[in-house]
Amino acid sequence: MGIVFAVISGKGGVGKTTTSANLAIGTAIEGKKTVVVDFDIGQRNLDMILGLENRVVYDITNVMDGDATLSQALIKDKRQENLYFLAASQTKDKSVLDREKVKKLIDQLKEEFDYIFLDSPAGIEGGFEHTILYADNVIVVVNPEVSSIRDADRVIGLVDAKSHKAKEGERVGKFLVITRIDPDLIEKGEMISTEDILxxxxINLLGKVPEDKRVIDASNTGKPVILHESSPAGEAYSRIAKRLCGIDVPFVDVESPEVRGFLQKITGLFK
Amino acid sequence: MQVKQYSVKVFEVTIENEEEFLAFARKNSLLLKRYLLLLKGDVTPTIEAFLEEEEIAFTHNLSLQPPNDKPQHFTKQSGLRIIDQLVRSGQEIIEKRDLLVLKRVNSGATVHTDGNFIALSSIDGHIECNGDFMLLKPSSKASIIFNGVDISEAMDEEIFYKIRLENNEILISKYAKDIQWA
Structure with a gap:
């Protein structure tokens, strides 16, 4: 039986899709049979970030409506042996999601895969609710900034109130990934520190991802940062993926400018 | 001219027997001195003399109407509600009783209580308390309304404050730099 992770944030633009893509690749690299599903129906972009946009034939709506089988719609990644992708529909909107259909789809995925990542849309409406409905765990993505933290706080509250597991009295695992950490701004006191966010x-800290210009370039070229050599963000995602696979990886200080410089020097040696 | 309004507690006693009343009044004279006695029935000269001697205020022509609906302080349920969870953004807690909040009240959360309010962790959210007492540590983001008055501005440090309502006056004092609970 697979484990379902919903990647949520409340606020848009904090790095949900980047996190979903990189963690899915990371767990696939660790040997887990992984699928990443774009739940952002009507505004899909996970396909572009993964570099699979030209391979999408059927999407999640086709599967839920019975127009295509799951195996027809799943796209196998060309780089990673264990990674599959299920695209969102670009033409429909979020109202096509329906409780029963979502449950059926997730049950099917849980039979075939070890790790299932659901990339949630921003906001707290229907699309978000369907993403968290049958999740075993949620990965909350925040930026060290007040509005992102407040929105994250709101969605954590909603997970406790609305997810199927929580309603059954079971615990939904909640993990925090802080992205776009800028050491210079933290040092100046213009960004909120990890301690304050926690x-x-x-909720439990899963990992800290430093700001990295390569993330934007990676989206444009369809090669996520985790596949780049010497990308601090990519290394952070790789550590998080290992933690998800049960490997004990110590937390790395990505907040101090000196340490960052030191890391860059080390990675420079291996170039 | 000066007009003042006071609330007075009144003991209503119906006299059936002079001896019995005098025995009761002698026994409780210390207590009765603090209240106004409303006497019903036959107030004999002996009773009047005794009460005057003991300096117990009394009257026999006061018409008191029992309130139709219950007075305000009786509508509050007695007891304490304890909240041992984070109050997150978007959550709203409405309580008639006293409230003890052990964890944070985050930005975007609302807590409303008709009783007293004590919070042991930082407050970033919105608090409305209609009780007589509060103990809390508000951050600069918090908004605190105590008995209809916005007192957020009066607490500019992130420390514990004690807020009391006494004689229709709101008294705010610093409680301690930080409370060591453990």
């Missing part, structure tokens, strides 16, 4: 949200 204090406010009080």
């Amino acid at each position: 204090d406010i949200l009080s």
Whole structure:
């Protein structure tokens, strides 16, 4: 039976899709049979970030409506042996999602895969609710910035109130990934520190991802940062993926400018 | 001219027997001195003399109407509600009783209580308390309404404050730099 991770944030543009793509690749590299599903119906972009946009024939709506089988719609990644992708529909909107159909799809995925990542749309409406409905765990993505933290706080509250597991009295695992950490701004006190974010949200820290210009380039070229050599963000995602696979990886300080410089020097040696 | 309004507690006693009343009044004279006695029935000169001697205020022509609906302080349910969870953004807690909140009240969360309010962690959200007492540590983001008055501005440090309502006055004092609970 596979484990379902919903990647959520509340606020848009904090790095949900980047996180979904990179963690899916990371767990696939670790040997887990992984699928990443784009739940952002009507506004898909996970296909572009993964570099699979020209391979999409059938999407999630086709599968849920019975127009295509799951195996027809799943796209096998050309780089990673264990990675599959299920695209969102670009032409429909979020109202096509329906409880029963979502449950059926997730049950099917859980039979075939070890790790299932669901990339949630921003906001707290129907699309988000369907993403968290049957999740075993949620990965909450935040930026060290007040509005992102407040929106994350809101979605964590909604997971506790609305997810199927929580309603059955079971615990939904909640993990925090802080992205776009800028050491210079943290040093100046213009970004909220990890300790303060953890204090406010009080869920487990899964990882910290530093700001990295390569993320934008990676989206444009369809090669996620985890596949880049010497990308601090890519290395951070790789550590997080290992943690998800049960490997004990110590937390790395991505907040101090000196340490970042030191890391760059080390990675420079291997170029 | 100066007009003041007071609330007075009144003991209503119906006298059936002079001896019995005098025995009761002698026994409780210390207590009765603090209240106004409303006497019903036959107030004999002996009773009047005794009460005057003991300096117990009394009257026998006061018409008191029992309130039709229950007075306000009785509508509050007694007891304490304890919240041992983070109050997250978008959550709203409405309580008639006293409230003890152990974890944070985050930005975007609302807590409303008709009783007293005590919070042991930082407050970033919105608090409305209609009780007589609050103990809390508001951050600069918090908005605190105590008995209809916005007192957020009065607490500019992120420390514990004690807020009391006494004689229709709101008294705000710093409680301690930080409370060590453990």
